[in-house]
Amino acid sequence: MPKTNGMKLTLDKDLSKVGQIEQASHSVGRALLMPGLALVFIAVCAVFATTVTGSAPQSYIIVVAAAVGAYMALNIGANDVANNVGPAVGSKALSMMGALAIAAVCESAGALIAGGDVVGTVSKGIIDPAGLADSRTFILLMMSALISAALWINLATVVGAPVSTTHSIVGGVAGAGIAAAGIGAVNWPMMGQIAASWVISPVLGGIVAALFLAFIKTAIIYQDDKIAAARRWVPLLVAIMAGAFSTYLATKGLKHIMEIDLQMAGMIGLGAAVLTWLISSPLIKRQSQGMENRNKSLRELFKLPLIFSAALLSFAHGANDVANAIGPLAAIVTTAQSGAVAAKVGIPLWVMAIGALGISFGLVMFGPKLIRMVGDQITKLNPMRAFCVALSAAITVIVASAFGLPVSSTHIAVGAVFGVGFFREWYTANSRRRRDYIARNPSNPDREKAPTNDQPRYRRLVRRHHFMTIIAAWLVTVPAAGVLSAGLYLVFSTLG
Template sequence: MSQSHRSYSKLTLDKDLEKIAKVELATQFMSRRLVGLGVAVAFLALALVFASFFVGGLPGSVIIIAAAVVGAYMALNIGANDVANNVGPAVGSNAMSMGVALIIAAVFESSGALIAGGDVVGTISKGIIDPNNFADSSIFVWAMMAALISSALWVNLATWIGAPVSTTHSVVGGVMGAGIAAAGLATVNWPTMASIAASWVISPLIGGVIAAIFLALIKTLIIYQDDKIAAARRWVPVLIAIMAGAFATYLALKGIKKVIKIDIQTALIIGAVVAVIAWAVLRPVIAIQAKGLANRNQSLRKLFAIPLVCSAALLSFAHGANDVANAVGPLAAIVHTAGVGEIASKVAIPLWVMVIGAFGISFGLLLFGPKLIRMVGQQITKLNPMRAYCVALSAAITVIVASWLGLPVSSTHIAVGAVFGVGFFREWYTGNSKRRRRYVNKQKSLSGTSQPVVNYSELRRRKLVRRSHFMTIIAAWVVTVPAAALLSASVFLILSSIMG
């Protein structure tokens, strides 16, 4: 029978069929990637048509339409890179799926941009260059066009290599480089640039320290208690109330500042009131959720899932309201200067510009966002709902502290710094905590086993933060402003030589 089977088998044909199957699989994989690129190109074409409908036939319409396409490209890259920080921890901790995260982030980013994004933006991105130094309005237009192109290209490159970077810093670098190429070094406000450079260090450090502090509290008050569920009933309402108060303050300061101006004292009062109300409401809710849960860490994760979903939505809304206007600043500057013929430090943002920005972010997130979401949420260090809670809370508190101190900070650097802080704290705590060691030894004695439960020398050797990702991200942060500046200066010289 076996000889008959061998006589009918065609080894060459089988190999060929296997190769064809592999080619088909590869083709399907590539086609899925090409679909995303095709949709992105279609969106750029729609942005061109959309802009033509509003400015066609007006002075400077050709330049404005071209800038609108570049602005749409920039918005796609913001969605692909920057938004990952808001939902990455929740996805990495399995508090919600990738699909749910993409939908929530897309809806709330767009809502934040359109509802609370404001109608006025600084054209020179946080005052880093003096528009009065430009001899001609056309030079200013090409400088802003170069800044827009270079910042979009840099964020696209960062997304491709898997590095979450600050889009605001990319725009800052682009504006600075084009300004220097167009009007010289004297046009740059160097003290402002120094404060922005300081934020490269300040943002992730504050975010990491705050996240580590709250993770230490959770471990001390809940995780390494004999009765975890009783401890959770006592402390989880307090922790979630702190989160609710922090996010209420954060939204009051950043999320709706273009709708209504609220000072930090009023925002803190609002946050305190919200925190007290949340604590009163959540105490019985958490008590009900905790009934019947087993006395183990996996049970605690259920109590943090819903707050993480809410935090992802609120962070996305605040990001859309606060950062999109900065990103479309150069586009708004081009629209105003090309149409009116004068340079202004602040201009009104046309609604159609905000629509392109809002929908561009949503499309970029849906098409290309999962790569950076996985990076932030899963690949830097392992997150569970408690650790992700610390990251989300740190993002809100750090922005509040920075506003109080008057420091310019990056939401990207804060969130990723908080992930690093959680990971590095886990490394230290796992190998050095006496509380953890006593708890583990007690569990060993209760179980009656004579085998060592933990090899502490091995724990000290283990690295819970992937160093390769750490170095890649830090390097990308350091070079973002100078790289965007050099690229912008080069683009400006090319544009001015072609158009001059």
């Protein structure tokens, strides 16, 4: 009998080893499959560009640019879109698969329906085309900028740092522009504004998110009757979200379809807010019927608005940031076909499709890593905290647009996550309202571990390692992309 037991133990160990080997094989297979699919997508885009351009002048340049633009779009999907759905996934309001599906559809819809049909050929006025020698120089400059930005975003995704794709392409254009036409070719006041946005974007996002979380804690969470407080205030918060996103979409997406100024966008947002409040008030009251007086019930009330916010953020991102992938590509296509550098270029539909599909495919294939980083690994999020992050992203972009400040949606969203985490650290240690509530409700199942007189009053709720990694990546994005782009331009101009 002992012998039989020994044989069973040996067999169990062998089967366990086989299972581990199979699991490792599956992991390796998945790791090889995704880059392979990405290469197939890039190749398909290049072949499609060949059929579109035919025997047009410098068609080989257009084909190469299409492949590079597809690579850039994949990287934007892998890195940038995480900010839109990461909080919803981290708070468990959405599953990873649900988030990927919603974001992929909304990103593509935003890019194809409301994506910019006209973009500046040199990314926000960083380089004056008049200072460039000829169209060949311009094409090499834009190609270098596109490749360097894509490579930098790819590297940032590998190390787990969400970076600004706008700053990456701006750095690439500036670096290649300096290599092509000297330091004087760069619009340094504009670069100064972009550098200022490194600080402005995350700080604004963090402050706005912290203020909304402070309101939710004060007005709802630490009230004795949470459900009654939620019925009063959640419809108002949802209305503010609807108004903010309506204004955001009007200023950042619909402006590509019709002429809308900030005042008109504000009126659209106000109308959407009032309508949403009228609809959501009875819905929230009905949904909250019979709910327990617990934070768990509050989380359920915030889940659906959070899912809508993730979808709207993705739509607006596709409409606004698709130009980062296909703006330089469109500029190269137009210049190669016409032989002259234009201040503004139209974006062909096939170029827009490459950007939209590339962002969606990049999100599905490579996005989960950064989604987990933003949603789960910086600080712990629940639907209420994630709602504050999403609301902050929309409101901060509107405020920045009103003051003409160039801000990064990536920096705003990640800054909002940091703001929520750091505010929770401060609130846990210093809030008298929180301590009084816990004292009145010592058996409440939702009470968090609170510091007492004999315990430390400070808890770290933000992972400092991720904080430092992300800040460092933000600081070096423009110079790193610029140096790489300058080097690529020098190599290309030598070979050409």
